[in-house]
Amino acid sequence: MAISRVLDIAGKGLSVYQSALSVTANNVANSSNEDYSRQKVVLLATASQKIAGLTWGSGVTISEITRVHDNLLEKQILTYNQSNSYQETKSELLSEIENVISEPTDSGLATLMDEFFSSWTELSVSPQSSTLRNQVVTTAQSISTRVSELYSDLDSVSSDCVSNFKADVDTINNLLDTIKTYNNQISSATVAGETPNDLLDLRDAAISDLSEIVNISVAYSDSNVAQITIGGVFACDANYSVDFTTSLKDGELSLVSTDSQKTAVLKGGDIYAYADVYNNVVPSYIEEIDTLMNTLVEAVNSIHSTGYTNTDPQMTDIDFFESYSDGNLVINQSIVDDPNNIAISSDGTEGNGDIAVSIAELADKELIDGSTLSETYGSFITKIGTDITTSDSLLESSGQILEQLTTEKASYSGVSTDEEMTNLIIYQRAYQACSKLISIEDEMLDTLINMV
Amino acid sequence: MGIRVTDLMMSGSYLTTINKTKNKISELSEEVATGEKIQSPSDDPIGTAKLLALNKRYADCETYINNIDEASAFVNESITAMESMETEVTDALSMLTEISSLSEDSSLTSYAEELDSVINSLLSLANTESNGKYLFGGTDYSEMPYALSSDGDSVCCQVDASGQTTVKITNNSSIKINTTGADLFNTIVEQSGNISSATTVGGTVTSQTTVYDGSGNEYTLNLTYTKTAADKYDLTYTVNDSSGTTVYTSASAASLKFDSTSGKLLTVDGEESTSLNIYIEDSNINFILDLENTTETSSASSLSYSANQERDIFSTLIAIRNNLANGVTPSDEDIAVVEDFYNNLLDAEAKAGNTINQLDNTETFLESRETMLTDLIANVNEVDTTEAALELETQQTVLELSYQMASSTLTMSLLDYL
Numbered sequence: 001m002a003i004s005r006v007l008d009i010a011g012k013g014l015s016v017y018q019s020a021l022s023v024t025a026n027n028v029a030n031s032s033n034e035d036y037s038r039q040k041v042v043l044l045a046t047a048s049q050k051i052a053g054l055t056w057g058s059g060v061t062i063s064e065i066t067r068v069h070d071n072l073l074e075k076q077i078l079t080y081n082q083s084n085s086y087q088e089t090k091s092e093l094l095s096e097i098e099n100v101i102s103e104p105t106d107s108g109l110a111t112l113m114d115e116f117f118s119s120w121t122e123l124s125v126s127p128q129s130s131t132l133r134n135q136v137v138t139t140a141q142s143i144s145t146r147v148s149e150l151y152s153d154l155d156s157v158s159s160d161c162v163s164n165f166k167a168d169v170d171t172i173n174n175l176l177d178t179i180k181t182y183n184n185q186i187s188s189a190t191v192a193g194e195t196p197n198d199l200l201d202l203r204d205a206a207i208s209d210l211s212e213i214v215n216i217s218v219a220y221s222d223s224n225v226a227q228i229t230i231g232g233v234f235a236c237d238a239n240y241s242v243d244f245t246t247s248l249k250d251g252e253l254s255l256v257s258t259d260s261q262k263t264a265v266l267k268g269g270d271i272y273a274y275a276d277v278y279n280n281v282v283p284s285y286i287e288e289i290d291t292l293m294n295t296l297v298e299a300v301n302s303i304h305s306t307g308y309t310n311t312d313p314q315m316t317d318i319d320f321f322e323s324y325s326d327g328n329l330v331i332n333q334s335i336v337d338d339p340n341n342i343a344i345s346s347d348g349t350e351g352n353g354d355i356a357v358s359i360a361e362l363a364d365k366e367l368i369d370g371s372t373l374s375e376t377y378g379s380f381i382t383k384i385g386t387d388i389t390t391s392d393s394l395l396e397s398s399g400q401i402l403e404q405l406t407t408e409k410a411s412y413s414g415v416s417t418d419e420e421m422t423n424l425i426i427y428q429r430a431y432q433a434c435s436k437l438i439s440i441e442d443e444m445l446d447t448l449i450n451m452v
Numbered sequence: 453m454g455i456r457v458t459d460l461m462m463s464g465s466y467l468t469t470i471n472k473t474k475n476k477i478s479e480l481s482e483e484v485a486t487g488e489k490i491q492s493p494s495d496d497p498i499g500t501a502k503l504l505a506l507n508k509r510y511a512d513c514e515t516y517i518n519n520i521d522e523a524s525a526f527v528n529e530s531i532t533a534m535e536s537m538e539t540e541v542t543d544a545l546s547m548l549t550e551i552s553s554l555s556e557d558s559s560l561t562s563y564a565e566e567l568d569s570v571i572n573s574l575l576s577l578a579n580t581e582s583n584g585k586y587l588f589g590g591t592d593y594s595e596m597p598y599a600l601s602s603d604g605d606s607v608c609c610q611v612d613a614s615g616q617t618t619v620k621i622t623n624n625s626s627i628k629i630n631t632t633g634a635d636l637f638n639t640i641v642e643q644s645g646n647i648s649s650a651t652t653v654g655g656t657v658t659s660q661t662t663v664y665d666g667s668g669n670e671y672t673l674n675l676t677y678t679k680t681a682a683d684k685y686d687l688t689y690t691v692n693d694s695s696g697t698t699v700y701t702s703a704s705a706a707s708l709k710f711d712s713t714s715g716k717l718l719t720v721d722g723e724e725s726t727s728l729n730i731y732i733e734d735s736n737i738n739f740i741l742d743l744e745n746t747t748e749t750s751s752a753s754s755l756s757y758s759a760n761q762e763r764d765i766f767s768t769l770i771a772i773r774n775n776l777a778n779g780v781t782p783s784d785e786d787i788a789v790v791e792d793f794y795n796n797l798l799d800a801e802a803k804a805g806n807t808i809n810q811l812d813n814t815e816t817f818l819e820s821r822e823t824m825l826t827d828l829i830a831n832v833n834e835v836d837t838t839e840a841a842l843e844l845e846t847q848q849t850v851l852e853l854s855y856q857m858a859s860s861t862l863t864m865s866l867l868d869y870l
Contacts, residue, residue, distance in 0.1 A: 032460065095492075098492050103492070104490060104503050110508065121516070125619050126522065346724050347723045350594055351590070351615060353617075381497075381504060382501040384493050388493070389494050392494065410461035414460045414461055416456055416457065419456070
């Protein structure tokens with residue numbers, strides 16, 4: 001057996017441990033990169049040799065540098081990314097709406113309606129008082145202003161949803177294009193027998209970003225290509241990525257593929273929150289306000305029109321509100337110009353305020369499905385509050401699960417400095433030992449040479 | 453082997469904890485700063501609805517208390533005016549007693565002058581005005597309710613002085629606050645009974661009763677109801693003197709509409725009213741025909757009448773004054789009319805006094821309800837400052853601990869010991 005064999009084995013060792021140290025160095029350098037999966041050196045004893053009837057080991061080699069990655073965990077993270085970002089964005093939008101409603105405050109609609117009905121009660125006591133007549137007009141105008149503000153604020157929430165939706169669609173298209181490019185590179189590398197660890201990390205990070213925007217499903221091929229569909233519509237693979245566009249038809253906001261005009265079924269991601277709030281939430285809130293205002297207008301007018309004005313000549317069959325539509329509550333202009341046109345006398349005498357009493361009593365009448373106006377408004381406010389708390393608690397639970405999954409991922413795939421330092425010591429020591437072997441072998445050779 | 457603890461995992465977990473604590477601190481600080489638990493509906497959806505309902509009830513209480521203050525002022529003014537009337541009528545009565553015990557009639561003219569001033573005071577009190585409202589004019593403030601007739605022999609009621617002012621003082625109760633001039637000064641002839649609905653269209657129902665002029669002379673009032681359509685009648689009338697001569701015929705017909713189910717009178721001349729003011733200046737006849745208890749049902753027609761007084765106070769006092777000026781002493785019937793009015797006035801004062809009591813009681817009730825509502829609102833919305841401050845303290849400690857833990861452990865690694 002040749003002495004040089006030891007030199008050969010130790011030399012291999014030196015090169016292996018030097019490479020192993022470079023993997024450790026790469027891990028340490030990426031220790032704060034969230035998208036990075038730690039890499040691990042897999043050492044393998046090289047093929048043994050049979051010499052003189054005995055089997056001899058021939059040293060060490062690096063069989064592969066693996067990426068420590070859990071596909072199942074990654075899939076779960078994608079799923080919860082979708083629901084978490086949906087809930088998060090929805091929560092933000094609902095909070096915005098909640099601020100718009102501004103309840104419970106003195107400027108909220110509840111207080112303004114109370115003041116409106118109180119002004120009628122007070123007017124009934126002194127029907128000829130122009131101050132109290134003006135107060136009725138002012139409180140009605142306050143309701144009108146508030147409702148129109150509510151409408152325009154809800155409208156701006158809606159238009160924000162549309163513009164954010166469009167911005168998200170642009171991001172989706174960019175990400176799909178990026179993923180396609182990575183897929184392509186990964187596929188070529190895999191076919192060539194390489195392990196494109198860093199490319200895989202980059203692509204997975206892009207997929208993860210995508211899952212925060214929209215609900216996706218991902219399937220992996222043998223060559224590690226991620227095939228993505230969005231809401232049932234094919235989105236990208238290694239060769240092709242679909243371009244999506246925003247569709248706004250009949251008040252419905254949806255995501256449609258440009259070429260095949262297929263509509264993606266939205267179920268998650270913040271794009272779904274924008275669509276949900278635009279298509280369902282805001283319209284349902286607006287409907288509540290419309291019902292409330294239409295009922296108020298109808299009820300007040302039906303009583304008011306039976307009364308007599310405080311003018312000369314007296315008039316009857318006059319509506320208090322001219323109309324209500326799309327957030328515009330219009331008070332009869334002749335009443336605004338001259339509050340004596342408020343018709344609260346039931347018999348035509350100046351001191352009769354029976355009609356004002358009847359209008360004030362509307363506040364306690366069950367006008368909408370067995371509820372009073374204020375009860376209806378109260379339950380509407382409760383609904384908004386509950387919508388937000390539900391969304392918040394769903395966000396909290398999905399957030400907790402996501403956090404747990406991310407922690408698990410960080411625990412499994414993340415870099416531990418302590419571990420890397422330990423590896424560093426191990427590799428360094430192994431390297432030192434190999435060097436020592438070489439120097440001992442050198443001494444041995446020296447001894448041998450000197451013998452000659 | 454246990455779970456791998458990586459650097460990212462540690463920093464992530466510290467960040468989450470610190471964020472949660474900071475959120476909690478921000479919420480608590482806002483609560484402590486505003487003193488209110490509910491800043492927005494999502495803080496407590498059910499609580500918000502409760503709060504809105506409680507706020508509404510509180511606002512209602514405030515409105516009703518305002519109404520009561522306004523109403524009390526009105527009633528008190530009415531009482532003051534009636535007390536002044538009481539003084540005038542007491543003076544008149546003692547004067548009449550004096551006159552009846554007089555041995556000679558020489559000073560009757562001076563009494564006539566004195567009585568004239570009583571009449572004028574009474575008339576001006578009957579027209580007492582407050583904030584543009586005539587206290588005894590019903591709800592019609594368009595004209596002074598009472599005025600001397602052109603011949604000065606009677607006081608006519610120029611408006612319908614029977615309108616009632618009712619004020620809403622709680623969610624489900626209202627109270628009448630005015631003493632109507634009709635109750636106090638007018639002769640009210642109340643008609644009760646039934647008009648048969650079997651009357652054919654164009655058919656008539658007639659009825660008659662005795663009415664009096666200012667001097668106590670008898671007249672006959674003939675009423676004719678002519679059916680114009682289902683539930684609808686035209687009412688016309690004539691007044692005949694004791695010799696049967698018609699002294700007055702109604703200028704136009706009053707159209708009446710009855711409720712088809714209950715049979716109650718709904719409107720007179722299209723207005724929600726059940727009375728007619730009949731004033732015949734030439735004959736000094738002035739009374740209110742009250743039809744509130746007249747119905748139209750399938751039973752046979754039958755109408756009856758009752759009057760609160762034969763003669764009104766103003767006509768009687770004027771008649772006494774005229775007689776005194778002519779040297780004629782007042783009759784016992786004349787004095788009885790004044791005494792009746794005096795009693796009627798005392799009754800009205802007592803009723804107004806009751807109204808004041810009722811208003812006061814309701815105000816007390818509403819004020820205690822306000823206190824109760826304030827408590828309830830506090831229960832729903834008020835922050836327990838001590839609890840919140842303690843909680844805030846705890847959270848701050850947790851935050852400090854987290855900071856310390858993070859700063860001492862995150863910086864450590866095996867590297868420090870190599």
